[in-house]
Amino acid sequence: MNIVTFDKVSFAYAAWPVLEEVSFDIAEREFFAIIGPNGGGKTTILKLMLGLLKPRQGTITVLGAAPGKSVGRIGYVPQSARMELDFPITVEETVMLGRLGPRSLTPFFSEKDRIAARAAMTAVDILPLKGRLFDELSGGQKQRVLIARALVSGPELLLLDEPVSSVDSAVEQDIYALLKELNKKMAIVMVSHDLGFVSSYVNRIACVNRQVSVSDAAEVTQCGIDEKYHSHMHRVDHHCGL
């Protein structure tokens, strides 16, 4: 059974087409990477899955429902570099916010919420940091906190937006290893701006540049990115997968 289905999905920001008739599926327990040049539409795909954007054409199904209708079954991990600076919130409180939902009617977190937060922090190995301020952590630690916040609701699908964009390569591999471990229990979809070490961890890679081509990870060597220098410069003239 497929956990995510895109069927001829098109999207545009005003008159600027971002995705054109994109179709692909993601299977249960898959570790799926979305890679491509900046502005190619990777994050747009993620936001479409989350229901934050609506497609112009085509249909998207996530966990058997329309995007945005599977609250609580999806864990979302934004880029840690995008978070508010100087926000006085501890690691534990940040993780607990992942328990809030439309049905949180009492003003306090329950004991169940606390237990779930503890389990999520343990799963990503940050329990000793629970009393620290989020703002004081390193990039890699922040990313782990955000993963814990996504795990705390017990999701079946984990969506991550460039989880390694603000960490060095050692931490990058740690985070991939953690995701590989989490992948035993849930499907993972991860956006990444370069191929880096991705292909040795994931099952399949979608190269996105207005169109999408999906291949087995082992077969992908180029994805619209100049790999040779493993640089953060992107060639936008290269057509993905061609």
Next chain:
Amino acid sequence: MGGFATALMQYPFLQNALIAGLLAAVACGLAGTFVVLKKISFVTGGISHAVLGGVGVAVFLGYSPFAGALACALLFTVVLGLVNKRARQHEDTLIGALWAIGMSVGILFLYLTPGHQADLMSYLFGSILMVPRGSLYRLAALDAAVLITVFIFFRQFIALSFDEEHARVRGLPRTMLYIVLLGVVALTVVVLMQVVGLILVIALLTLPAATATLFSRSPVAIIGWATLIGAVSTFAGIYGSFTLDIPAGPAMVLVAGALYLAGLLLRTFGRGA
């Protein structure tokens, strides 16, 4: 100070002023914390200035200015909440427009109401030394509403301020929560109108909380410290006004501003040492 204490025993208007100042401090601690954390000081400025329109129209029609301010503040809350949802790209311009139009409507209607031109200054700059005892109950009721709302929605407001996109993904009703948060701000604006006046409301809604943020490790701590700093500022303003015969509102704001600058300097240079 001794003279002030004696006067305080003697004059009910001073007692009323102090109580009003404390009620204002509580509201500005609660609402100000989220104005700073959610970074909505421009919207707050818009609501507080535009409220003059409601005051002017109410006075012109023979209603209480308090009712006009409250109705107007809540109306703008809903309007701005919906604008934020539907036309975010124009939000900034629309706030500026409401800000200016509201003030103009207020000034015009007060001008057109015989015998009320002089009141304009008290709405704009406050009149804490003339707060009647009856108003204190209204301020206390607004404070209670602010307190209860923040208590109920505390976690949601934090989620919305820390990571709005994540809150949306989690299915939190973003627009509703934003309107409720602006509603808290609107009620606070009405409380502060009497204390510092509409022009300076924005100062008490940002400076104490911003000062508290410099040294706090949790939103609850910010609320506590901001309330205390607000109380110190309003007390100092009333004291200054009574002893030096200067306007209370600007004195409060200058004290709050001085505390903020001192905090900023302390944090900037205190860390390096």
